[in-house]
Amino acid sequence: MMLRLRVSFPDRPGALGQVARVLGTLGADILQVTVLEREAGRVVDDFTVSWPGAFDPEGIRDRLSAAPGIRVEAVWRTREIPGTSPDYDLLRHVATEPGRAFATLVDAIPDLVSAEWAVAVSSESGDLVHRSWQAPESLDEQGGLSGVKAADLTALRPCALTAGRHRFMSVPVPDAGLHLVLARTEGPSFHRAELDRAVRVVELVSIIGHRPAPRTPQGV
Structure with a gap:
């Protein structure tokens, strides 16, 4: 193990x-x-x-x-495999298919910081836009995390916080109207070094995801 x-x-x-x-x-x-x-x-x-x-x-x-x-x-x-480069693999997949940049980010980033799951939350409505396979279907008490409010997970700046048995990391996604939220129930609160790593990856994914698709030359 x-x-x-x-x-x-x-x-x-x-x-x-x-x-x-x-x-x-x-x-x-x-x-x-x-x-x-x-x-x-x-x-x-x-x-x-x-x-x-x-x-x-x-x-x-x-x-x-x-x-x-x-x-x-x-x-x-932890699910992390030592000696691998999951951040590079994530960015490669995003660059290959930028139209799915944020969905790919949510699926792959938990392994970068030893989190259990991740979701992308709308900064305005608090609705879940994307979620990894282990994430709850909502963040409300009826269908998701008891005692956790979406408003608490959409801070203006990157932050780490604790709610109940969960440790959360919240990172705004630049120019996307989204917040990336990662969680774990085992282990300590997210360290600032883990938060900094996630912020850098999110910034790069946001840049790639907003890059205009290449135009197809006329006559091709």
């Missing part, structure tokens, strides 16, 4: 190696390390690992946190 672990540890030489050794003693195979931040003398990294045992977030957290200086912020399952 593949897991993602968000780990904080001291920003000093050898600390990353210490985390790797602890993971190794627990039988985890480190597949990828993503640096999220370095502030106030500490580092926060996401480790994607192949985990040999059962999925026991509290047990994994306790075993890792027993090492001096190591603090596990979250443990959750």
Whole structure:
């Protein structure tokens, strides 16, 4: 099983190696390390690992946190395949078929930031315009997410927020009248590094999606 672990540890030489050794003693195979931040003398990294045992977030957290200086912020399952470039693949598909740019974005972007699902919401009406296969059919209490209001997910600026058991990311789509909303129920709130990555991808998709279709030469 593949897991993602968000780990904080001291920003000093050898600390990353210490985390790797602890993971190794627990039988985890480190597949990828993503640096999220370095502030106030500490580092926060996401480790994607192949985990040999059962999925026991509290047990994994306790075993890792027993090492001096190591603090596990979250443990959750991930579909991300280390070593791939899903952002490039997404942009290639969008460039190939720009007429489906935003639908393709919604289908593909969850894997970029370890989200469970995504939807495109109308900025004006709050209606769902596109949704990935795991997303609810609506965002109201009757058919979708209890206690979640569409207005809370359509902020003017990119943001991360929590509502109930869901962690959300909301990103306005430039010049499209849409908001991209991503969610996960496992794991921590979206980090600002994940938010920044999604914003850059959304901006590029918006540019490609609004590009005029090439004209067919007359007489062809």
